Amino acid sequence: MIPEITITCREEKIFVNHITVEQYKKYAALMEKNGSEKIMNVMFFNKKIIQEIFGNRMSLDEIGQIDAIEFVTAVKKIHFIMQDIISEKLMTLVETEQVEKEESAFDEYDLENGYEEEQQEENPWKICGEIVDRVVKIAIRLMKESYSQCMREDIMQLLDYLKFELETIDENQT
Numbered sequence: 481m482i483p484e485i486t487i488t489c490r491e492e493k494i495f496v497n498h499i500t501v502e503q504y505k506k507y508a509a510l511m512e513k514n515g516s517e518k519i520m521n522v523m524f525f526n527k528k529i530i531q532e533i534f535g536n537r538m539s540l541d542e543i544g545q546i547d548a549i550e551f552v553t554a555v556k557k558i559h560f561i562m563q564d565i566i567s568e569k570l571m572t573l574v575e576t577e578q579v580e581k582e583e584s585a586f587d588e589y590d591l592e593n594g595y596e597e598e599q600q601e602e603n604p605w606k607i608c609g610e611i612v613d614r615v616v617k618i619a620i621r622l623m624k625e626s627y628s629q630c631m632r633e634d635i636m637q638l639l640d641y642l643k644f645e646l647e648t649i650d651e652n653q654t
Contacts, residue, residue: 482561482636486621487554488554489546496533499566501638502631505612507562512605520600526555533558569639570611573646618642 486495507529514525527543530551543551619630619638622645630638 482565483557485544485554487550489542494534494537494645496632501616501633501635504566504635505532505609506607508609513601530554566635567608573639573643613622615642
């Protein structure tokens, strides 16, 4: 269960009390694109995020008219839910061990002479998007639903169901 997010727009309260797979996927895509530290770009992406999470019920202009404190509160709640609740659950769906790369005395030499390319860190939001795609594929097979049906599923319930299926997979194969 996620906390309810409310916002007042056009003198009416609009609320969200669950996040679909599609909303999370769009959030991850927007966060992947949002690499800027310029305040104008950050504000644009936060407006787009609010627009997507609230089901495109508000235009960007209408979102720009929302009280600043209410806007920031809603954005912070959305980021908290997406990053600290859903992403955490997504990352712990399948527990993996981190593989540490041991450093060698020749690493710097190899980089300087072109024997090895410098590895760039992958955007964590790109990785989240890829994991969601895999989760959707598994859900389609397990639940025998269409892609569009899976995209409308509550992501928290879907992740709970998949975790249960993964934990009990050996019980049904006797």
